[in-house]
Amino acid sequence: MKQKSLAIFLVITLLATLLTGTAGAASPPAGEAGQPHGAIAMRHIEFMNDNLPARTPFSYRELETARWIAGQLLDMGYAPEQIQMQQFSWSDVYRWAWRDFSVMAAEGFFRYSARRLGDLSQNVILTVPGRSEQVIIVGAHYDSFPYPGAADNASGTALLLESAQRMKAHDNYYTIVYIFFGAEESGLLGAEFYLASLSEEQRNRILFMVNADALFEGPYFLYSAGFSEDIESGVPQANNITRGGSTPSPTCSTTALSRT
Numbered sequence: 001m002k003q004k005s006l007a008i009f010l011v012i013t014l015l016a017t018l019l020t021g022t023a024g025a026a027s028p029p030a031g032e033a034g035q036p037h038g039a040i041a042m043r044h045i046e047f048m049n050d051n052l053p054a055r056t057p058f059s060y061r062e063l064e065t066a067r068w069i070a071g072q073l074l075d076m077g078y079a080p081e082q083i084q085m086q087q088f089s090w091s092d093v094y095r096w097a098w099r100d101f102s103v104m105a106a107e108g109f110f111r112y113s114a115r116r117l118g119d120l121s122q123n124v125i126l127t128v129p130g131r132s133e134q135v136i137i138v139g140a141h142y143d144s145f146p147y148p149g150a151a152d153n154a155s156g157t158a159l160l161l162e163s164a165q166r167m168k169a170h171d172n173y174y175t176i177v178y179i180f181f182g183a184e185e186s187g188l189l190g191a192e193f194y195l196a197s198l199s200e201e202q203r204n205r206i207l208f209m210v211n212a213d214a215l216f217e218g219p220y221f222l223y224s225a226g227f228s229e230d231i232e233s234g235v236p237q238a239n240n241i242t243r244g245g246s247t248p249s250p251t252c253s254t255t256a257l258s259r260t
Contacts, residue, residue: 037162038162040158040161040162040165040166041155041158041159041161041162042158043158044072044154044157044158044161044162045150045154045155045158046150048065048148048149048150048154048157048158049148049149049150049154050148052064052065052068052154053112053144053147053148053149054111054112054113054144054145054146054147054148054149055113055142055143055144055149056104056109056110056112056113056143056144056145056146056185057099057104057109057121057143057182057183057184057185057186057189058090058101058104058115058116058119058120058121058183058186059109059110059113059114059115059116060113060114060116061112061113062113062116062121062122062142062143062182062183063116063120063122065142065143066085066122066124066142066180066182069124069142069157069161069180070083070085070124072161073124073126073161073164076164076165076168077168078126078128078164078168082126082127082128082129083124083125083126084123084124084125084126084127085122085123085124085125086122086123086124086125086193086194086197087120087121087122088120088121088122088123088182088183088189088190088193089118089119089120089121090119090120091119092193093121093183093187093189093192093193096187096188096189096192097186097187097189098186098187099185099186099187101115101119104186107145107146108146109145109146110146111146112146113146121143121182121183121189121190122182122190123179123180123181123182123190123193123194124142124179124180124182125177125178125179125180125194126164126177126178126179127175127176127177128164128167128168128172128175128176128177128178129172129175130172130173130174130175130176131171131172131173132173132174132175133175133205134174134175134205134206134207135174135175135176135177135205135206135207136174136175136176136177136206136207136208136209136210137177137178137179137206137208137209137210138160138163138176138177138178138179138209138210138212139160139178139179139180139181139191139209139210139211139212140153140156140157140159140160140179140180140181140211140212140213141153141156141157141180141181141182141183141184141185141190141191141213142154142156142157142180142181142182143181143182143183143184143185143190144185145185151214151215151216151217152213152214152217153184153212153213153214155212155214155215155216155217156211156212156213156214156215157180159212159215160178160180160212163178164178174207179191179194181194
């Protein structure tokens with residue numbers, strides 16, 4: 001538990017420093033004062049682990065989790081019009097999938113939560129307007145394999161929720177878009193669908209993206225920076241690095257900090 005708390009503390013502190021560096025000074029919102037960075041996120045991780053396990057792609061549990069995330073954002077005081085439930089179907093995204101339904105069924109993805117009628121999933125998108133139309137995206141997938149998924153990826157989801165709660169108090173210069181991606185475990189499908197939905201103008205307004213995935217899995221804390229002229233190849237590349245997957249290209253660097 002100490003390692004988990006340390007990992008969340010480190011990441012939420014880094015993210016807060018990054019985002020508040022573009023924000024005006026403000027007092028923390030009511031109920032947050034005195035809580036160390038990471039404390040709010042840890043409560044969300046424990047809740048998701050105990051009450052929302054097996055958030056498998058295209059399942060009813062994944063939908064339940066998406067609605068819970070939206071409810072948390074509303075409880076923070078965000079307006080309904082700031083929160084978008086971006087729904088997509090398997091037919092919209094199958095060309096990007098690395099797991100089809102036969103593979104997911106064989107791997108027990110629907111053992112604990114039924115496959116949704118219509119084969120639907122969704123992204124939950126929160127927009128926090130800034131003085132500039134330029135955008136910083138902060139993302140994490142909230143779906144999981146058929147197990148509780150505290151590390152992968154309730155940890156990233158909880159990080160975004162705490163960050164969104166803390167950033168509500170700030171006068172941001174840049175617009176911040178928090179995206180809770182669905183159907184990541186089938187092939188980054190929520191991320192691919194979101195990217196495909198953007199116009200060229202919207203893409204050009206994106207400064208960078210911070211992706212949070214599996215924040216306390218294993219003995220190392222991994223962080224990396226990557227850039228690609230082709231944003232479509234850059235997004236999956238960055239995600240693979242954070243998962244410890246593919247070898248970074250020459251445009252990327254990865255660093256590991258031991259937590260042992």
